[in-house]
Amino acid sequence: MMKRRVGIEITQQYIRMAIFDDEKENPTLIKHAECAIDDSSNIGNVLLEMLGSRPGFADRTCSTLATGGFVRQLSFPFRDARKIAAAARMELTAQLPSDISDHIIATTAALASEGDAMITAATATTEQVSEALQPFEDSQFPLHVLGLSPYTEVSGIKSWFANGILIQLHQNQLLISLIQHGEVVSFEACGQIHDAEIQDTNTLVGRLHREISMICRSARVSNQPLCLMGDGITQELNKALTERDYELIELPLRANxxxxDAAFLPVCAKALAANQPTINFRTGPFTLKSEWAAIKKHLYTGAALLVTALIISGATAIRTYQHKTDVAESYxxxxxxxxxxxxxxxxxxxxxxxxLKSALQQLQTTSALMGIDKSTSALSVLREFSTHTPTDLKVDIKNFNLEEVTLIVDGETxxxxxxxxxAxxxxxxAIxxxxxxxxxxxxxxGQSVNFRLQIAIGHQGGQS
Incomplete structure (x- = not known):
């Protein structure tokens, strides 16, 4: 039986599905379809009808969460996957401002980075994961991967689009991601885009241009090629972006x-990611039951080894406890x-x-503000801006945002x-x-003019 990779997208109005074969180099799109649904629809029957049969043992299915919780990049001095999985929750708990005790944590595969292992860790609440899996659990339709945008889509298309900006304008949501070497470097969830804004191509292109410029400037990269996907992508938008001298990359996906249609590209990317090492919330209590049954076979052996290890550890701990206590007190x-x-x-x-760390940070902050570290300080930038503002101009500054090499000023005149x-x-x-x-x-x-200035800042060596 042929192995299939299946991407699934379920909304309140429709189900989209894309089916590929298991060929890695040149995958073939077997089928892509859309079916309208309502509250009375039997999701399981619709999925089976669209797929054409029950999923086979070798088939892999993939969908994504509508929303997630937190996403962070973490670095560890070891590369063992089990150690990373155990340490990820502790590291996220230390970094995040909110309690994540009820969150499911999923990570990307570890990448080597200057001797350490770098991963991207994402969280989602138990309720979010349960809600996303509910249609599949109710219909007993096996879902192997529950990913997170844009990581899942990028994993699916990285063989064709490894460097550039991925723009996902889908279901009235805008997501812009910077991709380098097939990995998501950063992304910006721009929120809801109304139909009126999608239809106003000039306004939409202007917003995309600003968002793309900001994300490239933050990552210190030059202009990047674009890949567009989603039901909000139109020929007019493609043409307008081309006229702005953007390079558009078209994914080599064909049907007959x-x-x-660009509306099917997200679900196609999900299908291609079904057998890739990507973020997957199908873990812990949400592990697919068939896989969980296989895991349980090894638990008894693991439990026996654990008990033995505990006995040995307990015996040695008693003998070394006093010594460690003395050393700790000395330190x-x-x-x-x-x-x-x-x-x-x-x-x-x-x-x-x-x-001590807090005191050091306070000193560093004071040094940066006062220019003691010989960089372009916030105080010197503010002074320079004030000095070069004509005194006879009526200017009301609303926002003064200083980043590392960029000053953004919003105001009214x-x-x-x-x-x-x-300007x-x-x-x-000089700076x-x-x-x-x-x-x-x-x-x-009509009484005034609102403006925004973007000012590039050059460091002044030796100035304080």
């Missing part, structure tokens, strides 16, 4: 020698002495490493000429290497 006294010498004015000692004059004066600054008027428009009442 015809180009596939504690040394740390206290060092702390007292370093921060003599601090009375309360709660957590010495954290208190009385005319477009004033904006041009302000021209700022361009004379402002480039001043762009990113946006300028008349306010609703």
């Amino acid at each position: 020698n015809q180009v596939i 504690r006294k040394q740390m206290t002495q060092i702390f007292r010498k370093t921060l003599p004015n601090t009375r309360a000692i709660v957590n010495i490493p954290m208190q 009385n005319s477009f000429d004033s904006i041009n004059r302000l 021209s004066e700022l361009q004379q600054s 402002f290497t480039k001043v762009d008027i990113a946006d300028a428009k008349t306010s609703i009442d």
Whole structure:
């Protein structure tokens, strides 16, 4: 029987499905289909009818969560998959601002990075995962991979599109991802896009241009080729982006020698990712039952080994406990002495490493703000901006956002000429290497002009 890779997308209005063979180099699209559904539809019957038969033992199926929780990149000094899986939750708990005790954690495969192992870890609540799996569990339709956008789609298309910007305009949601070497470097969930904005091609292209520029600038990469997918992609949008000198990459997916509708590209990417090592929330209590049954066969052996290990560990722990306690007390006294010498004015000692780290961070922050570290400080940038702002201009600054090499200023003035004059004066600054008027428009009442300036900052060696 032929192995199949199946991508599935279920919404309140329809089910989309894409089926590929298992050929890795040149996968063939066997079928892609869409079926409208409502509250009375039997999801299981619809899936079986679209697939044509019960899923075979070798078939792999894939879908994605509508939303996730947190996504973080983690680094570990070891590459053992079991150790990483055990340490990921502790590391996320330490980094995240919210309690994730009820979250399911899924990770990408570990990548080597300067001797360490780098992974991307994603979380989703138990409720989110359960809700996404419910249609498949109710119909007893096996789902092997429950992934997360954009990681699942990128995993599916990386053999064709390994470097560039992936734009997913799908189900009125906009997701823009920077891909390098087949991996997601960063992504921006831009939120809901209304139908009216999708139909207004010029406005949409302008927004895409701004978002793409920001994500490339943040990653310090040059202009990247684009790959577009989703039911919001139109020929007009493709044409408008081409006219903006963007390079558009078309995925080599065909059905009967015809180009596939962009609305089916996300589910095709899911299908191609079904047998790839990608983020998968089918883990822990949500492990596929057939796979869970196979795992249980090894649990008894594992339990016996665990009991033996506990007995041995307990015996040695009793003999070494006192020694370790003495060593720990000695270290504690040394740390206290060092702390007292370093921060003599601090009375309360709660957590010495954290208190020292906090004090160091405060010094670094003060150094950066005052320019002591010989970089372009926030204070010097603000002073430079003020110095080069003409005194006779009426300018009301609403937002002053300083990033590492970019200053973004939002404000209000009385005319477009004033904006041009302000930009021209700022361009004379020694530390402002480039001043762009990113946006300028008349306010609703017509009495003023709102503007946004994007200013590239060059470091001044030796200036404080």
